[in-house]
Amino acid sequence: MSKLKIKKPQMIACVLLVIAAIICGAVGMYGMSSRSSEKGNEILSNMRLQAILDTAGTGAVDAYVAAAKTEATAKVREEGGGMSEIRDASTKAEEEARALAEQEGIGSVDLSEIDTAPLAESLNVLADAQKAYFAEEADAQARYIEEHADEVVSQETEVATEAAADDMSADAAGDDMGDMEMAEETVDLSGFEATAEMLALQEEVDAAYDGLCVEIKKVFPALTDDILTTLKPTITSTVAQQGDTFETQYDRALSLSGMNPGMTGSIMRQGKTLATTAVGLLILAVAVLFYTPLVKKLGFPRLIIGMFYILLCLMAYVYNLSLPGQISNTLVRLGMNGVLVLAMLPGIQCGISLNLGLPIGIIGGIIGGLLCIEFGFSGWFGFLFAVVVGLAISAVTGCLYGMLLNRLKGSEMSVTTYVGFSIVSLMCIAWLVLPFKSKIMKWPLGNGLRTTIGLQTSYRHLLNDFLSFKIFGVTVPTGLLLFFALCCFLVWLFMRSKTGIAMSAAGANPRFAEATGINVDKMRIIGTMLSTMLGAVGIIVYAQSFGFIQLYQAPRQMGFLAASAILLGGATTSRAKISHVIIGTFLFQGVLTLGMPVANAIIPQSTISEVCRIIISQGIILYALTKSGGDSRG
Numbered sequence: 001m002s003k004l005k006i007k008k009p010q011m012i013a014c015v016l017l018v019i020a021a022i023i024c025g026a027v028g029m030y031g032m033s034s035r036s037s038e039k040g041n042e043i044l045s046n047m048r049l050q051a052i053l054d055t056a057g058t059g060a061v062d063a064y065v066a067a068a069k070t071e072a073t074a075k076v077r078e079e080g081g082g083m084s085e086i087r088d089a090s091t092k093a094e095e096e097a098r099a100l101a102e103q104e105g106i107g108s109v110d111l112s113e114i115d116t117a118p119l120a121e122s123l124n125v126l127a128d129a130q131k132a133y134f135a136e137e138a139d140a141q142a143r144y145i146e147e148h149a150d151e152v153v154s155q156e157t158e159v160a161t162e163a164a165a166d167d168m169s170a171d172a173a174g175d176d177m178g179d180m181e182m183a184e185e186t187v188d189l190s191g192f193e194a195t196a197e198m199l200a201l202q203e204e205v206d207a208a209y210d211g212l213c214v215e216i217k218k219v220f221p222a223l224t225d226d227i228l229t230t231l232k233p234t235i236t237s238t239v240a241q242q243g244d245t246f247e248t249q250y251d252r253a254l255s256l257s258g259m260n261p262g263m264t265g266s267i268m269r270q271g272k273t274l275a276t277t278a279v280g281l282l283i284l285a286v287a288v289l290f291y292t293p294l295v296k297k298l299g300f301p302r303l304i305i306g307m308f309y310i311l312l313c314l315m316a317y318v319y320n321l322s323l324p325g326q327i328s329n330t331l332v333r334l335g336m337n338g339v340l341v342l343a344m345l346p347g348i349q350c351g352i353s354l355n356l357g358l359p360i361g362i363i364g365g366i367i368g369g370l371l372c373i374e375f376g377f378s379g380w381f382g383f384l385f386a387v388v389v390g391l392a393i394s395a396v397t398g399c400l401y402g403m404l405l406n407r408l409k410g411s412e413m414s415v416t417t418y419v420g421f422s423i424v425s426l427m428c429i430a431w432l433v434l435p436f437k438s439k440i441m442k443w444p445l446g447n448g449l450r451t452t453i454g455l456q457t458s459y460r461h462l463l464n465d466f467l468s469f470k471i472f473g474v475t476v477p478t479g480l481l482l483f484f485a486l487c488c489f490l491v492w493l494f495m496r497s498k499t500g501i502a503m504s505a506a507g508a509n510p511r512f513a514e515a516t517g518i519n520v521d522k523m524r525i526i527g528t529m530l531s532t533m534l535g536a537v538g539i540i541v542y543a544q545s546f547g548f549i550q551l552y553q554a555p556r557q558m559g560f561l562a563a564s565a566i567l568l569g570g571a572t573t574s575r576a577k578i579s580h581v582i583i584g585t586f587l588f589q590g591v592l593t594l595g596m597p598v599a600n601a602i603i604p605q606s607t608i609s610e611v612c613r614i615i616i617s618q619g620i621i622l623y624a625l626t627k628s629g630g631d632s633r634g
Contacts, residue, residue, distance in 0.1 A: 010288055017285035025278030031271025034264060035246055043265045044250060045120050046111055051238050051256035052123070052212075053109045053219065059227045060220035067222070068093045109219055119215045123239065126208040130240040133201040137242065140195045209236065245320050247272065276314050283310055299570055305587050312594035319601035324473030326594050332464065333589035334582075335480030336545035339487050339538035340558060341565045341585045343531050348566075348576040349495065350527020351507030351520075352405050357416035358559035359424050360401055361535025364394035369540055369549050370449070372458050374438045383459040383544065390536035398532030402525035416559075424556045431551050453549045460547050480545060487537065488578050494530070503527050508574070538562075564588065 034040040072093035076086050194202070212235075213228045238256060241248070250269050254261065261269075287294060287307060294303050316323050340358070347355030368390030372382045401419065408415050432448035440457065441449050454460070466479025494500045506513040506523035514520050539558075543549045566576060569584020 021281035028274030343534035361532035365536035402528030
């Protein structure tokens, strides 16, 4: 084994990164431990108290002003004044009352001048009561969602469907729906009702708030019960909110109180970020130290994207984005996209390069799924029926497609792209005239199929839910991953069979293969057929996981996405392996899965997540296409 050679700049950079990691880690751990200390509790409690007293003080000033206006109005009426005199007197009384309130500090309180112990105790009681209520509410909603899982709908898909229903001609023309992104699924909670436990806990919250009001009145005697009732939503939302973390409580209290928490408070707030940064710096230090073997083993692009994925994981943890949930989504995307990416492998091995005409196979799989709905099949039989029909259709179209490519050797990349786009455009017309009768698929008025067709009554999430389990909060879609693994295993077996070896030989060196008696054209047709058939199976697996079948322009870009994933995994246009499929799909989908929520967390209430999705996905495709032009066959 050759000795690892580390250059001096690498060693210096590694040492500096480790030192920075140690400093960040030490400060971060101190900040996180300080949160539960007496000093940390005092800082957060004082900020919340100041925020609540400022809110109550505003109410006290309003009560003082209202009393002054009422007195002035009554005095003018006693003197026989009219409405004009009453308005003038009321305005003057308000101005004088607010000036006097500001001068005497009626609405402002300095915590150092009052006994905050009773207030702090009442505040903690209210905070504990609210947290208990929110915890029970979350559990009750989770139970409701689980009980109504069959009513899950995709809000995004409903919006797309309704918009398309308003303009069927736009669908016929084939509005570009982009790649078939996985929809965010939600359950309609409009029918959710508070449980008995929630109602009991709400009574405890009300009692705790009344106790806090008693202490607030001692500070602001002018406050009435009616004003405190009006201020209840503001004060309770200041104390605690559903899904609160230390960071959200701290930021809310800081913004409302305007206090300066000092260095200790700032370190407490950034403790989690600093500790996470330390982990990231250590990973970066390892990457710098072993840069040469890592690049040799993984390749520079995969190393960079792998590091980027780790960075996104760390940022998801910092922004409290439920990292187990994001990893669960990544695993689902791995399984649902994996077979489509696997479809690229036979095409590369047989010599037609990247099969950008994958929509030919996808159309076959979609027709299989539509026939399953048309005949009313469901469950495992419906899924297998769709697969068998899709395989049969794609086998025929794949054979014809392979014969076409044999006539146009040397221009496969251009031809496959053109054929893929053409078949999608042709099917935009076919979806309007094919004689399907199912009400699930047809528009309510007129002819043609909907843009988006639900699979709730057929085989939705069949593989996702099969033998699925949770571990450390991560939901593992066992059935989906097993099906992907089975497809990989079957392709691996085929590639090691006599026909598979002959096909690879024909793709690697056509002249040599022909000289040894291999029918190169036949091997190219077999590889094209296999690639097309895998595309048909892949879209069925994708659709059952996605929950819907999308027609018209939706399949157009899927060949590019699959090609990008396998190239990202380490394949070239002349050589590919199963490992390239798995690695490429995981990295591609992992970055997309984490990129959007992290971008939303960094810049909330913006469209930055969609911008990032486009930049990431199209950037990876650009990299893949530029890379594909650099290899040629011998």
